[in-house]
Amino acid sequence: MQGQASQIIESLAAEHRVLVLGGMAVIAHGLSRTTDDADIWLEPMHSISAWCDVVRDALGDFQEVYFFDVSQHRKISPAGLPHTIDTAGMVRVGGLDRYLDIFYQPNQLDVEDFDTAWNFATLGLGKARVMDESFLMATKTDTARPSDQDDVSFLEKKLRKEISSRLATCTPSEATLLFSRYLDHATCEAALTNPEPAVRELGLSGLRELAAGGNPFAIEALKKRGEPL
Amino acid sequence: MLKRHTPSLESVWAEWEREKRAAKRLAARGPRPERPRTPDNSEPWLKYPPQSISDLFYISDKVAEVVAQCRARLHKL
Numbered sequence: 451m452q453g454q455a456s457q458i459i460e461s462l463a464a465e466h467r468v469l470v471l472g473g474m475a476v477i478a479h480g481l482s483r484t485t486d487d488a489d490i491w492l493e494p495m496h497s498i499s500a501w502c503d504v505v506r507d508a509l510g511d512f513q514e515v516y517f518f519d520v521s522q523h524r525k526i527s528p529a530g531l532p533h534t535i536d537t538a539g540m541v542r543v544g545g546l547d548r549y550l551d552i553f554y555q556p557n558q559l560d561v562e563d564f565d566t567a568w569n570f571a572t573l574g575l576g577k578a579r580v581m582d583e584s585f586l587m588a589t590k591t592d593t594a595r596p597s598d599q600d601d602v603s604f605l606e607k608k609l610r611k612e613i614s615s616r617l618a619t620c621t622p623s624e625a626t627l628l629f630s631r632y633l634d635h636a637t638c639e640a641a642l643t644n645p646e647p648a649v650r651e652l653g654l655s656g657l658r659e660l661a662a663g664g665n666p667f668a669i670e671a672l673k674k675r676g677e678p679l
Numbered sequence: 680m681l682k683r684h685t686p687s688l689e690s691v692w693a694e695w696e697r698e699k700r701a702a703k704r705l706a707a708r709g710p711r712p713e714r715p716r717t718p719d720n721s722e723p724w725l726k727y728p729p730q731s732i733s734d735l736f737y738i739s740d741k742v743a744e745v746v747a748q749c750r751a752r753l754h755k756l
Contacts, residue, residue, distance in 0.1 A: 456732040474735045482724065484743040488732065548736070563682070576731050588682040606686050633685045664688055666695045 454512060454546040455488045462508050463578040467493040467568050471556060471581045471589055473597070478573055478580040481604045483597075487542075487549035491581070493568070494561045498554065502531040505541070505552055514545035558588045570631075583609045584631040606634070614640035622648035635660055635667035642675075 462468050470478065472489030495501040506528055509515045517526045521538040534541050539555035555561050563585070571579035581589070583605045590598035609632045617625055617640040625641060625648075633656050641653025654677060660668035661679050672679055686694075724738045 453733065453736060456736065459732050470732070470735075473739070474732070477735045477738050478729050482738065482742050484739045484746070485735075488736075559682070575729065575735070578732065584682050584684045587684045603690070606684070606690075609684070630683055633683060634691075660685070665691050667691065 453548065455543075455548045455550045458508055458512070458543070458546070458550060459488060459490055459578060460576050462490070462492060462504070463576060466504060467564070468578040469564075469567055469571060469581045470575060470578050471553070471586060472551070473601075475580045475586050476601045476604065478575065479583060479586070479605060479608060481601065483600075487551055489551045489553065489556075490578070491553045491556055491564065491567070493564055494554070498532050498535050501554060502535060505531065505543075509543060512546065515543060516545050518542040518544050520551075556589045557593060558591050559585065582631075606632075610634055610636050613637045617641040617649065617653070618643050620644065620649065622646055622652070625649040625652050629656060633660070635665055635671060638668065639671055 459468060459470070469491040470489070471491055472487070473483060473485030474488055477483060477485065492501065492505065495504065517528060517531055517534070518524070518541070519526045519530075519534045519538060520540065520542050522534075525544075526534055526541075531541060535554045540551055540553040543550040543552060559567070567581055567585045568579065570582040570585065572582065573580035587602050587605050590602050613628050613632055614637050617628060617637055620628065625644070625646075629637070629641075629652055635657065638653040638656035638660065641649050641656070644650055644653070654672075657668045657672050657677075658679070661672055669679060724741050725734060729735050729738065
C-alpha cells in the first residue's frame with residue numbers, strides 16, 4: 451500500500467521536478483539501511499512564496515498535516531512557511547505516515563545547482579529522480595551525523611568502482627566529465643591504463659593534485675612511475 | 680555548478696593504514712594454496728531495482744525489521 455509521504459512526493463513529482471536525497475537516495479543507490487523520513491528537493495520557482503504555494507497545495511488533502519521548523523524545533527503555521535524556507539532552506543512536514551523533509555536549498559548546495567543536479571541524476575523513481583552520488587555526498591559533507599559518514603563511505607566506494615571501470619576505456623571528454631564528479635587515487639590510476647594519452651594525462655594531473663594535498667597513495671603512485679611530485 | 684567529490688584526507692590516511700596493515704599480515708603469513716572464493720550469496724531486498732518511493736520505504740522497513748529481530752535474539756554468552 452502506498453504511504454502518505456510517498457503519495458505527496460509522487461503528486462509533487464507529477465507537476466514539478468523532484469529530486470530524492472537523504473537516506474532514501476542512499477538506499478536507491480544500493481545501501482541496505484533504514485531511514486525514518488523522506489527528503490526531497492523540490493525545484494526552485496520564481497519566488498520563495500510561489501514555491502511555498504506549491505508545497506501547501508500538495509498537502510491540501512491531508513487533514514492532520516503540520517509544518518515544523520527543524521532549526522527552531524517548533525511547529526509553524528502555513529503562513530510562516532516562507533520565513534522558515536528563507537532562513538532554514540527546508541521544512542519538515544509532520545502528521546503523515548513518515549516525516550517528509552522538503553528542501554528549497556539542501557546543505558552545501560545552491561538553489562542554482564538544481565538544474566545540474568537534475569541533469570546528472572540517472573536513476574528514476576516514477577517521475578521523481580534520485581540525486582546522483584557526487585551531489586548526494588556534497589549534501590552529507592560537514593554534518594555532525596555519523597550516518598552521513600557511513601553514507602559517504604559507501605558512495606565513495608561505489609563511485610570509485612564505477613568510474614574506474616569507465617576511465618580505463620573512455621574518451622578524453624568523458625574522462626573530463628567523470629573527473630569533474632569524483633577524484634581519488636584509484637580513479638586516477640585507472641585513467642593511466644587508458645589507451646588515450648589525453649586520458650592518461652588527466653590521470654597524472656589528478657595524482658599530482660592529490661599528492662600536493664598530502665594523499666599518500668598518490669605520492670606513492672607518482673614515485674613508482676618516476677613522475678615529479 | 681558541478682560538485683566534485685574527493686575523499687577527505689583523514690579517510691584516505693585511514694585507508695592507507697588499513698592497506699599497509701593487511702599487506703604486512705599477508706606477507707607474514709606466507710604463500711597459501713588457492714582456495715575457492717565464496718560466491719555472491721547475498722539476496723536483494725527486492726527482486727528488481729527500486730522503482731518507486733514505496734520500494735525504498737519497503738527496503739528501509741525490511742532492514743529495520745531484520746535488525747530488530749536480530750537484536751531480540753541476541754543474548755550474552
